[in-house]
Amino acid sequence: MDAPLSFSVSTKKGAARAGVLTTHHGEIQTPAFVPVGTKANVKGVLPDALKAMGAQVVLANTYHLYLQPGEDVVKNAGGLGKFMNWEGPTMTDSGGFQVFSLGSAFGRTITKIAKGEEAPREHGIAVFDEDVASQHGQLAVIDDEGVTFTSHHDGSLHRFTPERSIEIQHALGADMFFAFDECTAPTEPYEYQKEAMDRTHRWAERSLKAHRQNLSANKKQAIFGIVQGGRHLDLRKESAKETASMDFDGFGIGGSFSKEDMDGALQAAIPELPEGKPRHFLGIGEPTDVLTGIAEGMDLFDCVAATRIGRHGSIYTRRGIKHLKGAEFKDDYGPLDPETVVPGTEGFSRAYVSHLIRSKEMLGSVIASTHNLGFILALVDGAREALHAGTFEQYRADFLRDYQSN
C-alpha cells in the first residue's frame, strides 16, 4: 500500500454509515471507538486487554509525549505503537486541544461540554486566568504564529507552532494524526469564535504543507484537518467547507459543544465533508453522544470518559451510569452490568469493585476502566452490526430507552 490510508464506505443509511479504514498497521471497522492513551498508555488497561475487548486503534497526545518523555524517546523506540507495545493502528492528537484546556479554560468551570457559565475574558488573544496562572504557574498564550505555554512539570517555557506540532507527530509516528488547531470555549463570543476558526484554517494549511514536504512521513502517516466554529452553525459550515477544500486524508470535528448544540454542529458540518474520507469526532464521548455521532455520519470517536469515570469508581451499564462508591453497592453481589459481558471482568461483583474503589486499591480502577472501555466498544460494535443489518435506528432507540430508564 502506497498511500498511508484507504477508506471505503460499505453501508450507508441516511447520514449514518459503516466502512473499513485501512492503515499500515491494520484495518479498522468503522464506526469505531478509539481508546485514549494520552501518554502512550491507556490508563489502567494493558494492550492485551484492549485487544481482547475489541479495541482497534488507540490515540495518544503530542503535548504530553513531547513534554515527557520527549518525542525522540518514542521515535527511537520505533514509534508510538512499538513504544507502548500496541500492534494495531495508532493516532496522535496535535496538542491544539491543550491550548484550550490548559490555557483559557484551565481552572475555570468550563469543560468540553458547556454548562452555561460565563467565561470572563479580555478581548484579544492572550488567554489565561492570572490567578490560576500564579497559583499553578499556568500560562498559555496564543498568537497567530502559534502558542506559548509553560510545562506543568517544571514551569519551563515551550512553544508550539503548526510546523512544530507536525514535526513532533512525525517523530511519534502514528498512522493518523491531526493538524494543529485552536479549540475555543463554547462561551466565547461569536467574534472570537470566528477569529479562532480563521486562525485554525491558516494553521491547517501550514500543518498540511509541513506534512506534505516530508515525503517519507507522507507515505506512512495520514493527516486529518479539524473543523471548528464553536456553537455557531454558519461558522461550522464555513469551517467544514474550508477544511474540506484542503488535501487532508481525513477530518476531525473538534471544539466544544453544549449537549444541545452537538447535533446541529454535526448537521451543519458533515454535508460539507467528502463522502470518501473518514470523519473523527474529537473527544466524544459518552455512550449516547457516540450514537448521536454515528447517526449523523461520524466514523471515529475518542473519549477519556470511560477510563476517567472508571478510575474514580463509576461504571457504564445498559441501565445508565452507576456510582459504585454509593452505599447501595456495598453489598450488591451482582455483576457490574448484567447485560454486558466484558472480557477479563467476568465474575467481578459490584460489591467487590465498590470495596476496591473505596479502599483505593488500583485493581478497582483497572476493573472499572476495563469494563467501561469494553462497554463502549461493544456499544459501537453493536451499532456497526446494526448498520450493516439495516437496524441501526432501532438499535439506537432501544439503547436510549434502556440507558435512560435506570
Add this chain to the structure above:
RNA sequence: GCGACUAUGGUGUAACGGUUAACACUGGAGCUUGUGGAGCUCUCAAUCAGGGUUCGAUUCCCUGUAGUCGCC
C-alpha cells in the same frame, strides 16, 4: 490498693475563659466528553457524667466513671 496523666464527631488532632467548636481521614451525595485529575466539589457527624466558680466554661475547681503509665 496508691499515685500521675488523659478524656472533643466513627478515627486522629485543634480551639488567650468570649460570635455558629476548627482540620484531616472515614461515612453520605454529586461531578468528570481531543486526560495537568487513581481527582474535584458539597455534606452528615463531637466537648464522658454530675456538681461548682464566673456575666459567660471545651477551657478553671470538685466528685464520679473510663483509659494509659508507674509503684506496692
